[in-house]
Amino acid sequence: MENSTCGPYECLRTIGTGGFSEVKLAKHVETGEVVALKIMKEMSVDLELVRNEISILQDLNHPNIVNLIGWSEEAILTQPDGQEIPVMYIALELATNGDLCDLIILTGRFIEDHARYYFHQMLEGLDHLHSQGISHRDLKPDNMMLDDEFDLKLADFGFSSNQALNETRRGTGGYMAPEIYTGLEYSGPCIDLFAMGVILFSMVAGNPPFRESSLSDPHYNLIRSNRIDTFWHAHSRSREGGLDFFSEDFRHLINGLLSLNPHERPSLAEIREHPWYTATIPTKEEMFEELEKRRQQIEESNNQSEEEVPDTSEGQTLYTHHQVQRSPSNPEEEKKETSIKRRLVEFTKEVAKYTRFYSTYTESELCNTIACFCKDYAKEYKFDDEEYKVTIKFEAELGEVDFQVSILKVDEKKRCIEVIKQSGDKFDFIEAYNKVKKCLGGQANTTLNG
Template sequence: MATCGPYRCIKTLGKGGFSEVKLARHSETGALVALKIMKNSGGFDTSMMELVRNEIDAMKDLDHLNLVKLLDWDEDAKYVRPSGTQVKVFYLALELVSGGELFDFIAETGRFTEDVARYYFHQMIEGLEYIHTQGVSHRDIKPENMMLDAEHNLKIADFGFSSSQAMNETKRGTDGYMAPEIYKGVKYSGQSVDLFATGIILFIMVAQHPPFTAASARDPHYKLISTNRVDVFWKVHTKRKEGGLDYFSEEFRDLVASMLSYNPHERPSLAEIKEHPWYKGPVPTKEEITEEFNDRSNQLAALNNQEDQTIPDHSAGAGVWQPNVVQRSIPKGEESKAIDIERVLADYVPELKRYTEFYSTSSADDLFRALATYGEDYAQEHTFDDEEYRASFKMKAKAGETPVEFSVSVLKVDDDKKCIEVVKDDGDKFEFYEVYTNLKKFFGGHANTTL
């Protein structure tokens, strides 16, 4: 098992452009953490290091129920692989938020009622109110950064783009959640753009899809808001929904439209949001939220057990993947390079819940052959990890769009059962869910059991 400082690394949770996140356990206390690891050696991107230090500076003094907590960090640690080889790294140990992403849950189980959405909107606002009073703006509020703990509390994550300045000029954030003033390249309030993005998330919780692609005049949906045709905006978004315009309450429509205003001076302040009639509406109890999640989770578990138990023919994968070698997709005509390794089947950790996972009684090698066939047939690029039964995929993208990138891990639940865990690494979240759904169908009868 790999180690990093005082932590034993259990499995990979995800990878980014310059870092990876491991599920790890402290060797003395036994506490589980999310360990964010970055190489800290020759060739390291110094701008990325600045983002990491910025994240530490923002998080080290923050302590709130609705924020992921920074527990520990070390700029001069060693990552030791099972083979004994060492790499100099910079790590951050973060509170493990084990309930998964809020929007994984919505995507897999359906939209929230306005009352349930209000429960989580309150928690978002409370978390933002706390960091704003500390003089910090987040600047990357988006679905991926809304996490849930084991008790279904919302936690805001990832402060790499945060700022302590009242006004900002740098283009920070994620396309689809950035306010129009960021696209325009003018000075903007970090607190105002946080609330703008929160308005988008509120819409998604109830609609199960985003209100627009980008807050730009080129976007046909956002153009309706920027040109004061909000009534048309809502008619478009309710045209095919049950109940028509009444699909969203009038108070909900008023709050969301005001938070998404083109002119930042026309948007409500945080205090005004808290005084809005929709915000003051009925809120479920914690017990009611727990019951809601349990009911949805049980329905999801039943759906994940495929009705079609036929094992598809993935024998083609035997030609592109073999056990115990490192292999990568390569351009045609080039020679494939295979390096002998001993790949480990990482353990499934029940404390860490994903909604994009399913279960199988097939062997790890059979499941990896299926992944190899999938990569050859559908992915632009695919790579097999040299430590775990884990593969990474980069899908073919439409013109002008960021390709969906994701990782699939095969995990050991017990002697007979495996978990196939799918995690988005990059790209649009809603496109990722289409990919995930198709991948699960591709496995067919391999997805043949429940937890």
């Protein structure tokens, strides 16, 4: 058996990871349906969060929300070596064009018309949630997925709530509203509005408005202290047109959404009446063309790098060290080294990942170079014992990010290098990804079809 299985699904490869789960590209063995399979090992999972996500998704049906296909609390994950592990899983609709955030960060910000197109879709999905008495509580660009027609779908409902008022600290760093930090009761819908503002700003500016909405953040303190003009001048510095880089209507809407006082944030109904929201939006065909152009731009930038192939002699030693394991069960055998035989996972292109590129170098040569990268940049790193992948903890300019680099087999001559964020800020992750790509640049010498 080459691939692991989970319930009625064959797991093709990993396409995402989280704090307590791993998302696999999986195919139903009978129907052939391809899904995103979120797998949680029972011993390490917060059952309440998983059951909450299932309960929430069961009641949702909207074109801008990822659909629930199936689930099981008592499944068996059978690994290629025959080992069986009890797990829970959630089978979700597959968003084949990846997440919106990677596309924007890697290809540049959106003009306001294009951002408005996706803001409309975000609002429609959120309006359906709120109409059902549900707040998302973890809105962020990572959870803005794109389907095969580049339409937006809200995902990841583990932190969602059907309570009008909440106290638990849920969410992700830079997208959490200031009232969450107080430890007092807060409105779920109001914190969703705040996160919408952060996401909209990031789409148009190409960078977040602040690191977090707390006293320690200088940019958000400009909003807290009612120095909003200074906030906008700070973000307009060095931009073409200065303050006029952002339209007046855009600034007005963002000011409302990022308000310190949750009751001053505009409701979804009020947003629909806002002059920025009601302005011109592109057609579906125009947006499809724009996104296809950006996707092609990423592929071209990953091909034929001018970087030299690095000297990997030291990396070979580092990687070889990670290829051996010692037996702790018998003290007399502590020094005995046993080679690890890794499996080269097959690449499948059912889902787009913008943080990947291709090479004609072997998996061992690529791993040697990754080992060099780890020596120079990683805070911690660990090569996997079963597959050609490494988990890396990276200290970015403004925060720590964990990610995984996998080597996948495209065909007998080509390999895919895929980088997947595990935790941390998306902008920090892209900083790390670009360093990985630069390090491996001289070995990135082919396209998927080239």
